[in-house]
Amino acid sequence: MATTPGAATILDVAREAGVSRQTVTRALNGMADISDATRERVLEAARRLHYRPNRAAQALVRGSGVAVGFLVENLSNPYYSEMASALTRTAAERGWNVVLCDLGDDEAGSRSRIEALLPRVDALVLTGCREGTVGLIPLEDLRGGLLGIPTVMLDGTPHPAVDALVEVDHAGGVRAAVDHLVAHGRRRIGLVASDQLPGAPRHAAYRDRLDALGLHRDARSEVAAPETYRGGTDAVELLLTAAPDLDAVLVYNDVMAAGVLKGLARRGVAVPDQVAVIGCDGLEIGGLLSPELTTLDLDKTAFARHAVDALDALLRTGRPPATARVPLTLTVRASA
Amino acid sequence: MATTPGAATILDVAREAGVSRQTVTRALNGMADISDATRERVLEAARRLHYRPNRAAQALVRGSGVAVGFLVENLSNPYYSEMASALTRTAAERGWNVVLCDLGDDEAGSRSRIEALLPRVDALVLTGCREGTVGLIPLEDLRGGLLGIPTVMLDGTPHPAVDALVEVDHAGGVRAAVDHLVAHGRRRIGLVASDQLPGAPRHAAYRDRLDALGLHRDARSEVAAPETYRGGTDAVELLLTAAPDLDAVLVYNDVMAAGVLKGLARRGVAVPDQVAVIGCDGLEIGGLLSPELTTLDLDKTAFARHAVDALDALLRTGRPPATARVPLTLTVRASA
DNA sequence: GTGAAAGCGCTAACAG
DNA sequence: CTGTTAGCGCTTTCAC
Numbered sequence: 001m002a003t004t005p006g007a008a009t010i011l012d013v014a015r016e017a018g019v020s021r022q023t024v025t026r027a028l029n030g031m032a033d034i035s036d037a038t039r040e041r042v043l044e045a046a047r048r049l050h051y052r053p054n055r056a057a058q059a060l061v062r063g064s065g066v067a068v069g070f071l072v073e074n075l076s077n078p079y080y081s082e083m084a085s086a087l088t089r090t091a092a093e094r095g096w097n098v099v100l101c102d103l104g105d106d107e108a109g110s111r112s113r114i115e116a117l118l119p120r121v122d123a124l125v126l127t128g129c130r131e132g133t134v135g136l137i138p139l140e141d142l143r144g145g146l147l148g149i150p151t152v153m154l155d156g157t158p159h160p161a162v163d164a165l166v167e168v169d170h171a172g173g174v175r176a177a178v179d180h181l182v183a184h185g186r187r188r189i190g191l192v193a194s195d196q197l198p199g200a201p202r203h204a205a206y207r208d209r210l211d212a213l214g215l216h217r218d219a220r221s222e223v224a225a226p227e228t229y230r231g232g233t234d235a236v237e238l239l240l241t242a243a244p245d246l247d248a249v250l251v252y253n254d255v256m257a258a259g260v261l262k263g264l265a266r267r268g269v270a271v272p273d274q275v276a277v278i279g280c281d282g283l284e285i286g287g288l289l290s291p292e293l294t295t296l297d298l299d300k301t302a303f304a305r306h307a308v309d310a311l312d313a314l315l316r317t318g319r320p321p322a323t324a325r326v327p328l329t330l331t332v333r334a335s336a
Numbered sequence: 337m338a339t340t341p342g343a344a345t346i347l348d349v350a351r352e353a354g355v356s357r358q359t360v361t362r363a364l365n366g367m368a369d370i371s372d373a374t375r376e377r378v379l380e381a382a383r384r385l386h387y388r389p390n391r392a393a394q395a396l397v398r399g400s401g402v403a404v405g406f407l408v409e410n411l412s413n414p415y416y417s418e419m420a421s422a423l424t425r426t427a428a429e430r431g432w433n434v435v436l437c438d439l440g441d442d443e444a445g446s447r448s449r450i451e452a453l454l455p456r457v458d459a460l461v462l463t464g465c466r467e468g469t470v471g472l473i474p475l476e477d478l479r480g481g482l483l484g485i486p487t488v489m490l491d492g493t494p495h496p497a498v499d500a501l502v503e504v505d506h507a508g509g510v511r512a513a514v515d516h517l518v519a520h521g522r523r524r525i526g527l528v529a530s531d532q533l534p535g536a537p538r539h540a541a542y543r544d545r546l547d548a549l550g551l552h553r554d555a556r557s558e559v560a561a562p563e564t565y566r567g568g569t570d571a572v573e574l575l576l577t578a579a580p581d582l583d584a585v586l587v588y589n590d591v592m593a594a595g596v597l598k599g600l601a602r603r604g605v606a607v608p609d610q611v612a613v614i615g616c617d618g619l620e621i622g623g624l625l626s627p628e629l630t631t632l633d634l635d636k637t638a639f640a641r642h643a644v645d646a647l648d649a650l651l652r653t654g655r656p657p658a659t660a661r662v663p664l665t666l667t668v669r670a671s672a
Numbered sequence: 673g674t675g676a677a678a679g680c681g682c683t684a685a686c687a688g
Numbered sequence: 689c690t691g692t693t694a695g696c697g698c699t700t701t702c703a704c
Contacts, residue, residue, distance in 0.1 A: 009681060020691045025683060033689055050654040052485075055403075055458060056395035064392045065452060067435070068680035073423065076620055081417030088411065088438040092449045097456050099403070100436045102424040117402060120433050122391060149388075213702050227625060258624045265343045265626060284412055288565060288594045290601060290626050318386040345697060356675045361699060369673060393697035397680050 008049040009148035028053070066096040069121035069310065071114070074130050075102040077255060078283045083127055083154070086300035090308050118149070123311040126162065127154040128198075150314035152307050156198055164310040164320035166303060173296040173328025174205035177250055177278045180294075180330055182213060185249040188274055190221035192235040192260055194252040199227070202280070206250055221246055225256065232259020233266075240267060247275055248336065254279040254286050254295055261289055263336065271299035276336035280328065302326050344385040353381035402432040404647060405457035407450070409464050411438040413591060414619045415448040419463055419490070422636035426644050454485070457649040462498065463490040464534075488643045488648035492534055500656035502639060509632040509664025510541035513586055513614045514596070516630075516666055518549060522612055523582040526557035528571040528596055535563070535647040538616070542586055557582055561592065568595020569602075576603060583611060584672065590615040590622050590631055597625055597671065612672035616664065627670035638662050 009027040010028075019042060026034045027042035035289045045051075068091055072080040088098045103110040152164040181189055189210065193203045203222070210217040220242040225231035232251065236259070239246065250255035257279030260273060269275050271291055281288060282297025306324035313321040346364075350357040355378060362370045363378035381387075404427055407414040424434045437453045439446040455508055488500040525546065529539045537557070546553040556578040563565035567588065572595070575582065587593035593615030597607060605611050607627055615622060618633025642660035649657040 010683095021681095022683080022692080023690060026690085029683090035689065038689080052651075054396070054456075054681050055455070056392055056400045058455065058683080058696090059392035060390070060396050061680080061683050062455070063696090065456070067391075067456065070436075074419050075421035076414075076623075078412075078414060078417065081414065081420070082412050084420070084436065085411035085438050088436050089440065092437075092445070092452060095452050097453060100406075100420065100424050100435050101428075101436050102421050104425065109428070112431075116428060116431045117433060119391070119394065119398070120401070120403065122388075147381075152680080156522070229620075248369065260624070262624070285414075285621055285624065288598070289624065290598070297696090315388075346699095357697095358676085358699080365699090371673065374673080390697050393680090394699080396682085396697080397699050453695080562685060579682090643687090 001233070007054075008046075010051075011051055011055070013042065013046045013051050016049055018043045019205055025302075032158075032205070061236065064314065066091075066094070066123065066311075067099055068308075069099045069101055069117045069120045069124045071101045071103060071117075071124065071126050073103050074102070078256065078285050079253065079281050080128060082283060082300050083304065087125060087307065088303040090301060090304040092314070094308065096308070120204070121149065123149055123153040123315060125154065125307050125311070126151060126156065143195050146306075150311055152310045152314075153305060154303060161208055163314050165325055166306045166310065168201075168303075169325050169327045170201040171205040171208070172219040173280065173330070174202055174250070175209050176328070176330045177296055178206070178209040180332070181248045181276055181278065181336060182215070184276070184336070187215060188221065188243070188246045188248040189248040189250060190239050190243055192232060192239065192249060192251040192256055193222060193224045194227050194256075195224040195231075196227060199224075199252055213278060218243075227256060228255060229255055229259040229262075229289075232256035232261075233263040234259075235262045236263030236267070239270070240264075249275060249277050251277060251279045253283045254283040254293060257293055257295070257335075258285060258289055259293070272336050273307040273335065278336045282329075286331075286333065289335075294333045294336040295331050296328040297331040298328055299326055341354040343390075344382075344387040345390070346387070348385055349378065349382045349387050350588075352385055353378045367596060384445055395582055395621050402427075402430070402459065402647075402651065403457045404432055404644075405435045405437055405453045405460045407437045407439060407462050409439050409455075409458065411436070413464075414618050414621050415589065415591065418619060419640065422640040423461060423643065426640040430644065430648070432644070434528060444494065453459060457485065459485055459651060460487040461490065461643050461647070462487060462492065466634075469581055488496050488646045490639060490643060499650050501659055502642045502646065503659055504537075504634065505661050505663045506537040507541040507544070509666070510586070511536055511545050512664070512666045513616075513632055514542070514545040514549070516668070517584045517612055517614065517672060518551070520612070520672070524552060524579070524582045525576050525584040526579055526582040527559070528568060528575065528585060528587045528592055529558060529560045530563050530592075531560040531567075532558070532563060535560075535588055538588060554579075563586075563589060563592060563594040565598075568592035568597075569658040570595075572596045572599030572603070576600075576605070582643075585611060585613050587613060587615045588630060590617045590619040593629055593631070593671075594621060594625055597627070597629070602659075608670065608672050614672045617666055618665075622667075622669065625671075630669045630672040631667050632664040633667040634664055 010021050010024050014024045024042050027039040091098050101113050151162050153162045153166045154166050191206050223235045223238050225235035251260050279293050279295040282295050286293035286295050303326045346357050346360050360378050363375040404554045463659045473619040487498050489498045490502050527542050559571045559574045561571035587596050615629050618631050622629035622631050639662045667670050
């Protein structure tokens with residue numbers, strides 16, 4: 001347990017019960033070769049002293065499983081919680097545990113949470129890190145900055161502290177979305193982008209695909225906004241004002257898309273009749289919205305599996321595996 | 337690290353670098369009193385051997401912080417993820433870590449996940465456990481079933497394996513909801529209840545309050561359903577058929593309420609004009625729905641804080657504190 | 673600046 | 689059935 005100084009140890013229990021420490025172990029672990037009377041006496045003593053075994057000592061001698069730290073910005077965001085769910089389940093297949101670290105906005109708090117996490121874990125999975133979040137990890141504190149703990153990032157940009165990336169096929173996904181819209185007669189496709197740097201690949205893919213198809217494209221039909229519900233509602237106001245002739249909107253993620261649907265409803269714009277909407281991530285909330293959200297579905301289990309595989313390789317060999325890439329598949333529901 | 341048999345130890349590094357093991361510690365931990373040349377040689381050796389410090393050994397000698405295991409049924413459900421968020425943040429205030437365990441439906445898998453979790457944690461927080469989930473915890477394996485690890489349950493029923501409960505003021509919440517509906521002219525209030533036993537308190541509170549106010553109440557205006565979105569959509573079908581004159585529905589939780597809103601929309605029932613809807617839990621998704629959901633808001637941070645306080649007391653004294661109770665406060669949005 | 677000793681709390685392998 | 693002897697891998701004294 002939490003190595004509370006002054007806590008009772010197995011020796012205290014042995015003394016209290018008047019037996020050897022091995023007998024205490026036997027009694028406490030329900031092993032054979034001990035008389036009921038002795039066992040009861042030992043357990044009684046343990047209870048009296050409020051004894052709890054020291055986890056670290058047990059782990060040292062028994063061997064401990066792998067613990068993965070999962071760093072997220074905001075676990076209340078369903079994207080992160082669905083990822084956390086996928087990661088814990090995938091990790092569990094290997095007998096690994098996941099230690100959660102929900103950073104939040106506050107930088108000082110984040111730093112201290114990360115510091116409390118690091119001594120606890122064998123590896124790190126990073127996701128959705130804003131500019132700067134990775135910087136919070138005290139590289140210098142990790143073995144002198146020279147032997148960091150294995151770290152993979154989900155869908156981010158390379159960083160010296162990160163050993164491996166799991167990529168997302170933004171280009172393929174955006175292409176599928178745009179092509180779907182075009183196939184259904186849409187010609188003026190707007191974009192609600194992320195105002196965070198990691199959002200850039202999707203933004204670029206959107207421009208590329210529109211240009212490739214020879215569709216009209218201009219700056220007024222693109223808006224960058226915070227990656228939140230509110231960001232979506234606000235963005236749609238700007239977009240409709242700047243480019244009232246849009247007949248479709250591609251949205252950076254499903255949470256923002258929920259906001260976009262709300263914003264469109266407020267303005268009395270019918271979805272999908274007047275404007276089609278496609279989100280991204282394939283979150284379960286997409287099915288709760290009205291109309292139900294068409295989205296680029298990210299296979300979170302595959303994503304998690306690649307991350308765990310990469311960590312496994314790093315832990316085992318110290319070398320990262322080839323970068324894996326996860327597809328985005330269009331899931332057509334009602335909004336487009 | 338994960339005590340991989342055959343992994344390099346500090347002694348291997350010392351041998352490789354031709355120094356003593358303390359020198360290795362000093363080099364690796366960036367301590368003073370070591371020449372740059374030696375440090376570099378040690379680090380080089382460590383890298384060559386792919387050395388990683390053994391976490392358990394470090395924890396044993398440095399002392400480890402408290403790790404809390406958090407058991408949930410399905411982390412993709414936003415109720416659980418918002419609770420997980422609140423719990424990790426609250427735990428972090430004390431420097432504690434949270435190890436996540438997402439059980440899922442599969443009983444065998446759940447059991448093995450719990451077994452992988454237990455040796456890792458000092459305490460357990462249980463929430464939303466179906467009938468039987470608690471039974472998965474191998475009481476017998478825990479120190480002979482006599483010294484379990486401290487366990488608190490969030491809003492459940494007493495169980496021998498559970499040391500402390502944090503309760504929710506269902507009665508007060510339901511009362512506030514019913515009274516709000518009545519104050520706004522509603523007289524025929526139906527209920528979408530949970531088909532799980534832990535849902536009983538809200539169900540009873542609903543009946544009590546209706547009776548106390550002398551409102552009409554009959555079995556046809558109560559439906560029990562699974563605690564899911566789908567459960568909500570299905571329930572509303574049954575309810576509208578059995579009791580078409582309802583002018584309000586109280587729903588067991590917000591996820592189900594999302595389904596209820598969807599079901600009502602499908603049947604062309606206007607909310608709140610024809611039927612008012614009130615959910616429960618105060619989830620963020622409530623704000624994404626159309627109309628936005630009126631709900632009984634549970635203060636998840638307070639909930640988590642009580643849980644952590646209880647664990648702290650259990651860890652420190654072995655005795656549970658007085659049972660705490662968290663209120664449900666009515667948050668009025670558009671649906672009622 | 674570096675090395676040698678001691679011990680964290682526990683369990684596994686032998687003795688008796 | 690119970691006790692004794694060795695470590696697990698690391699850090700912290702303390703010598704040199």
